[in-house]
Amino acid sequence: DGGLVELLVDVEGSHFVETDAPCPPNVAAAAPADIQDGEEAAVCLEALSLVEHLARVVRHGYALLIDYERALGQPRGGVHGYRDQSVVDDFLADPGSADITAGVDLDAVAAKAVQQGLQSFGVVPQRQALLALGFDRWMNDQRELQSRLLNQGESANAVRTWSDRNAAQLLVDPAGLGGLRWLVLATPGLARPDWF
Secondary structure, eight states, rough: OOOOOOEEEEEETTTTEEEEEEEEEHHHHHHHHOOTTTTTOOOOOOHHHHHHHHHOSSSEEEOOOOOOOOOTTTTTOOOOOTTEEEEEEESSTTTSSEEEOOOOHHHHHHHHHHHHOOEEEEEHHHHHHHHHTHHHHHHHHHHHHHHHHHTTOOHHHHHHHHHHHHEEEEEEOTTTGGGOOEEEETTTTHHHHHHH
């Protein structure tokens, strides 16, 4: 009810806990304008600073930013943790045992880019981008290579090729790395990339 607050980590007894604090002006300015009462949102000041830097140094070209991002329709959320490739409910418990992260709000980054004079072509899922760049063709080429290697009696190399194809498949898995989001930025006047 009193406006935006920043969530900080404090100590209560022998445990870490989240606590509210007045929101610094720079964080409040970067917070989503449509944030609702009780909603949390991660604010990444460094990502916004990176875009300001890109706008100053890139004279003619594109920039590709890749990050985990909330899926469309999901709440913005905030910080979350992972341990043993699983989501951790209480990431403050057992310090040092979980990876703590927060996805970057790529919509905010895109808006900052436009404000700085860059073009934003928007966000595309990694799966879609890699498929447009010829991932299926590469997979077919690797399958044919594997077959040739087997026919030539090079079993070890055929197995390596099969293993590489399986590993590459993770890059387009929508439940995994295929869910990464790509944000494409450019200097004014450049065309949307053909693969986008």
